[in-house]
Amino acid sequence: VSAALREGQTTPTELCQKCLALIKSTKFLNAYITVTEETALKQAEESEERFRRGQPLGVLDGIPVAVKDNFSTAGIETTCASNMLKGYISPYNATVVQKLLDQGAVLVGKTNLDEFAMGSGSTDGVFGPVRNPWSYSRQYKEKSASKSHSEDEESKWVIAGGSSGGSAAAVSSFTCFAALGSDTGGSTRNPAAHCGVVGLKPTYGLISRHGLIPLVNSMDVPGILTRCVDDAAVVLGSLAGHDPKDSTTIQDKFKPFELPNLPDVSKLSIGIPKEYHAPGLSSEILALWSKAADLLKNAGAKVIEVSLPHTRYSIVCYHVLCTAEVASNMARFDGLEYGHRSDTSKSTESMYAATRREGFNAVVRGRILSGNYFLLKQNYEQYFVKAQQVRRLIANDFRKVFGSGVDLLLTPTTLTDAAPYTEFIKEDNRTRSAQDDILTQAANMAGLPAINVPAALSERGLPVGLQFIGRSFQEKQLLTVAKWFEKQVEFPMIQLEEMMRHDHGVLQHQKSASFS
Amino acid sequence: LDHLERLALVDFRDSEGVERLQKAIQFADQLHEVNTDGVEPMDSVLEDRCLYLRDDDVTEGNCTKELMKNAREKVEEYFVAPPGNIPLPKLEERDTSLEGS
Numbered sequence: 001v002s003a004a005l006r007e008g009q010t011t012p013t014e015l016c017q018k019c020l021a022l023i024k025s026t027k028f029l030n031a032y033i034t035v036t037e038e039t040a041l042k043q044a045e046e047s048e049e050r051f052r053r054g055q056p057l058g059v060l061d062g063i064p065v066a067v068k069d070n071f072s073t074a075g076i077e078t079t080c081a082s083n084m085l086k087g088y089i090s091p092y093n094a095t096v097v098q099k100l101l102d103q104g105a106v107l108v109g110k111t112n113l114d115e116f117a118m119g120s121g122s123t124d125g126v127f128g129p130v131r132n133p134w135s136y137s138r139q140y141k142e143k144s145a146s147k148s149h150s151e152d153e154e155s156k157w158v159i160a161g162g163s164s165g166g167s168a169a170a171v172s173s174f175t176c177f178a179a180l181g182s183d184t185g186g187s188t189r190n191p192a193a194h195c196g197v198v199g200l201k202p203t204y205g206l207i208s209r210h211g212l213i214p215l216v217n218s219m220d221v222p223g224i225l226t227r228c229v230d231d232a233a234v235v236l237g238s239l240a241g242h243d244p245k246d247s248t249t250i251q252d253k254f255k256p257f258e259l260p261n262l263p264d265v266s267k268l269s270i271g272i273p274k275e276y277h278a279p280g281l282s283s284e285i286l287a288l289w290s291k292a293a294d295l296l297k298n299a300g301a302k303v304i305e306v307s308l309p310h311t312r313y314s315i316v317c318y319h320v321l322c323t324a325e326v327a328s329n330m331a332r333f334d335g336l337e338y339g340h341r342s343d344t345s346k347s348t349e350s351m352y353a354a355t356r357r358e359g360f361n362a363v364v365r366g367r368i369l370s371g372n373y374f375l376l377k378q379n380y381e382q383y384f385v386k387a388q389q390v391r392r393l394i395a396n397d398f399r400k401v402f403g404s405g406v407d408l409l410l411t412p413t414t415l416t417d418a419a420p421y422t423e424f425i426k427e428d429n430r431t432r433s434a435q436d437d438i439l440t441q442a443a444n445m446a447g448l449p450a451i452n453v454p455a456a457l458s459e460r461g462l463p464v465g466l467q468f469i470g471r472s473f474q475e476k477q478l479l480t481v482a483k484w485f486e487k488q489v490e491f492p493m494i495q496l497e498e499m500m501r502h503d504h505g506v507l508q509h510q511k512s513a514s515f516s
Numbered sequence: 517l518d519h520l521e522r523l524a525l526v527d528f529r530d531s532e533g534v535e536r537l538q539k540a541i542q543f544a545d546q547l548h549e550v551n552t553d554g555v556e557p558m559d560s561v562l563e564d565r566c567l568y569l570r571d572d573d574v575t576e577g578n579c580t581k582e583l584m585k586n587a588r589e590k591v592e593e594y595f596v597a598p599p600g601n602i603p604l605p606k607l608e609e610r611d612t613s614l615e616g617s
Contacts, residue, residue: 091582205562218560247568248560316546323540327524334525336595338586347602352525365526366533370540372524386547388557393550395558430540447561472561 001177002059005051012051012062016044016106019064023108023175029131031160031169033069034077035109040064043106050104059234061104066170066179069110070117071222072211073097076107080213081125082115084333084340084359094211095243096180096222103238108176111166115361116330117182117215119429120190120436122165123421124363130165132158132195132418133173134462138495143461158418158462161191161436164223168195171225172494178235181223184215185318185433186413186440188223189452189467193413196454196463196494198482200224200232201440203472204447205250207236208243216325217248219318219444229453229483233259236475250473257476263484266300270481271406275311278438282416284458289412292455292466295488296410306406308397313390314442315434320374320387326364327371333359363429395446402471408481412439413467417458443469451482454491463491522604 004010023035047062056062067073070080072090079085093101101107114124123129134140135157144156160169164181168191171179181188183201192199200223207222214220222239226232237256243249272293277286297303335341335355342354357365374383401409414436424432443450449472452465466485470478517534521527528534580593589596 088586091579091585205565242568244568244570248562249568250562250565251568310550313547313550316544319540320544320547336587336589336597337583341588345598347604348597348600349525349602349604351598353521353527353604356526357529360526362529362533362536365529366536366540368524368526369520369528369533369537370544372520373537373541374544376519376523383544383547385557386550386552387544388559389552389555390547390550392555392558393552395561428536430536430543434543 002061002063005062006056008051012044012047012106013041015062016040016064016108019108019175022173026133026173026175029133029169029173030128031111031130031166031173031175032066032109033079033081033112033127033166036076036107039076040106040108043101047104047106057102057104058238060100060238063105063178064108064176065100065105066109066111066167066176067097067107068113068164068167068179068181070113070182070213071097071180072213073107073110076110078110078213080116081113081127082359082361082364083126086126086340088339092211095208095245096239097211099239100180111164111170111179113166114163114363116213116364117163117184117187118326118363118367118433119162120186120433121159121424122162122191123159123425124361124429126361129421130160130169131421132160132462133169133496134158134196134418134494136496137461138497139457139461139492141461143459155422156420158420159194159424161194161414161418163187163191164225165191165195167225168192168197168199171195171197171227173496177226178231179225181225182212182215182220183223183444184220185322185437185444188225189413189440189450189465190436192225192452193454193465194418194463196465196491198226198229198232198454198486199452200236200479201443201450202236202240202475203449204444205248206240206254206449206473206475208246208249210243210245214329216322217329218321218325219447229451229479229486230259232451233257233479236479252473259480259483263480263487265296265481265484268407268481269302269304269405270296271304271306271401271409273306273308273311273401273409273411275308276411276439278415280415280435281412285412285414285416285464288455288464289410289466292410292485295485299484304406306401306409308394308401308442310390310394310397311442314394314445315438317387317390317394317445318437318441319434320383321391323367323371324374324384325371326367327375330360330364330368335359366430391445394442398442398446398448407471407477409469411467411469413452413465414439417460417462417464439467448472449475449478451478453482453485453489455489457492518606
């Protein structure tokens, strides 16, 4: 579509208007918290001016994008789907947002998430749950034995995954061409798998976290969601690199890259970690994983089984480290400088306590309390330090495997396809997160890059993805293999009946997944 | 529980909250199955690199007006807080005292 813009087949304002219209018509997905209609149109007009002068800023100029609502956006409400920040207008742009805007991208809105990015379903935010667009696809509807009618349809919608569910749903439903998410335990890859889009978690330290409201400082990364791997590479190219405002970004110069048209995997060694055959893994996904391994073998790659023995402890380890860092990071929300403030004014402490009880939901409060428990002097060694030691063991597992000549790992991304909302909410957030993050968490623990590539549709007609985990800072290799895989599987396009009714011109451009 | 609530300045709200913490602790206890003798705790995955330092020059700031916009209670350029050094009421009385909120 970027080429279309350059050639004048369409204009940024036209594109922007179509996306905005689509957002309106897919409102039931609840993917967006804030739609920035006015500023988007203004940005689109500015972009159009540039195209008219023949001076577009780059591939991203004029492209509608969405950003998860835990990234600060100047002048635009940034809520983290929490009462604590409802109405909070950020005074600055997160570095990644600024970079996108500097490239001419058009910000159409802030997407929905689990409150403060805690969760794996995008169901626990104050603005309500995000619905997976595939719930409304022909593919899903055909497979759900429908002797039933519309009342049942209401209750059968499936979750989008989390916590960047809004971003994934936005990309999946064509309302934008790329979206930013965040990934701390799988929060970008999980919804990407459930919504059938590409979800990239870059290496920790590659992309700036300045402006990303932190969850776990040592594991958070901004995530990229797009409809194809090439797009992810383009977005990565515009975001990666050292940021003086984030001292956890590495100083090495980042060289943006383009992926080969005919990726070659024959010289690679792919590891299949046996521990990722976790309990609860659906037989469909297991079969898909196997098939993928065979595909790679047939293409000449060396595919071997490897072992990451501490995999099953990564969730427990994450649980302790995450809650501990959360307890610290959430301490800034006291109602004094920004955000919600309680009316209680008997004392500073009671004001803080009341503000926090009103502002945070049960999940957040639960994690803060757990975190404080693990950080108590009596518990510090046994839990927090212990978890840090286990973290090293997990990181070492990966180091050993990569050191033995393996270039990448191939694993499933999720245990099953997306669950119906009514099923999902039967268990509490912590249990769900513990179950769903199992395959994605370890990459965050070790800071490694990982990507979800949509692989096939399940028996229920829902997307299932597979994950590649790469070596630190080897995103080019990771994306090359991901692109190869994408070409092999030819994942079907979502057939949204609502959209079918729209004028065909819209679809022409929206469907062109690649905008490079 | 009282100690935790004071430290965190967040309340359990009800027995469900307490139960949740108990389950969380039980879950975390699984860590003790792992043998970590002689293992150095890991703070950051970037531990092999040097932290970035820059010169101590002022490069930005002077955005007082912008920042004050987000505060609810302020006087000139001060954030206003209720009186300090007053400890939270004891656990039993706490809920009623926070009831107003």
